[in-house]
Amino acid sequence: MVKVIANNIEMRFGERFLYRFEHLSLAQEQTVHLQGDNGSGKTTLMKMFAGLQAPSAGKIVTQGFSTNPWWRRNPLLGKAVYLHQHPYLFDGTVDYNLNYAHPFCQLTRAEIERRTVHAIEMAQLGSLLTQQAASLSGGERQRLAIARAWIMRPKLLMLDEPTSNMDKLSQQLVLTMISDLKQQGTGMLISSHQNCSLTGLCEQNWLIHDNIIAAGDAPTAPSPFSAAGQHQQTQELNYVTAY
Numbered sequence: 001m002v003k004v005i006a007n008n009i010e011m012r013f014g015e016r017f018l019y020r021f022e023h024l025s026l027a028q029e030q031t032v033h034l035q036g037d038n039g040s041g042k043t044t045l046m047k048m049f050a051g052l053q054a055p056s057a058g059k060i061v062t063q064g065f066s067t068n069p070w071w072r073r074n075p076l077l078g079k080a081v082y083l084h085q086h087p088y089l090f091d092g093t094v095d096y097n098l099n100y101a102h103p104f105c106q107l108t109r110a111e112i113e114r115r116t117v118h119a120i121e122m123a124q125l126g127s128l129l130t131q132q133a134a135s136l137s138g139g140e141r142q143r144l145a146i147a148r149a150w151i152m153r154p155k156l157l158m159l160d161e162p163t164s165n166m167d168k169l170s171q172q173l174v175l176t177m178i179s180d181l182k183q184q185g186t187g188m189l190i191s192s193h194q195n196c197s198l199t200g201l202c203e204q205n206w207l208i209h210d211n212i213i214a215a216g217d218a219p220t221a222p223s224p225f226s227a228a229g230q231h232q233q234t235q236e237l238n239y240v241t242a243y
Contacts, residue, residue: 002064002155002187003027004049004080009058011044018044020057021213024206027187028155033199033218034191036208042191043084045208046158049189050082065155066106081154085161087145089133094125094144097133101148115151122177123147124169139170150177156187163198174198 003025010020018041026032026049036042047053048060089097098116105112120126123143128136133144142162149157159178163171175197182188182201189206192199205218 001028004062006060007058009055011041012056017211019208019211019213026156026189028185030187031182031202032189032204032206033202034189034206040208042208043160046082046160046189046191050080050158052082080156081149082158083145083149083160085164087141089141093130094133095129097144098148101152105152119147119150123173139166143170143173146174146177150181153184154186159190161191
């Protein structure tokens with residue numbers, strides 16, 4: 001089982017102090033609802049756990065991830081995925097964006113192709129494959145981004161307001177994909193201001209308030225999935241440039 005562990009963390013931007021905490025961890029088969037006011041640092045926290053943002057102080061280590069090639073400095077690349085509420089899509093078609101994730105998948109070629117077909121069906125993107133990604137609606141863009149992540153079957157997934165400004169159809173399609181990833185063992189940190197069907201998947205709650213982060217069980221947690229024991233190895237996290 002893979003895990004990202006943050007110890008003795010402090011986060012500042014210049015003179016602005018966001019928060020500090022002693023210990024938080026996110027592992028496979030763990031689902032967490034992240035809450036906090038605008039500007040409290042939710043996005044920054046998710047980027048830290050995705051390896052995209054270094055803390056001002058403290059250390060983040062990983063457990064259980066396979067050793068990367070020497071040229072890939074970030075051990076979370078392709079394993080811990082962060083999705084913004086306005087996801088980044090590449091110039092090109094929907095099909096091009098789906099295929100872009102293939103080199104980062106830790107799967108066989110046959111499995112990647114099978115998952116790509118299934119993702120297109122779940123996200124209802126079949127009629128949009130030749131359309132330019134830049135021309136998609138907000139809900140379609142989010143469905144494409146989550147379908148691309150679903151293909152990769154990431155160990156950990158950070159979702160930043162994933163259903164904001166979505167119509168009901170898109171919300172349901174996203175919920176189906178996220179629920180399926182949870183059943184596959186993906187650990188998830190979901191940021192949302194409101195309780196909804198998606199946050200109902202969460203078994204834990206992290207709340208950023210008054211420059212601290214409080215962790216506890218979600219009010220109505222579903223039965224947790226059983227954990228599969230795997231050999232664990234620990235390595236210090238090398239950060240890539242924050243976006």
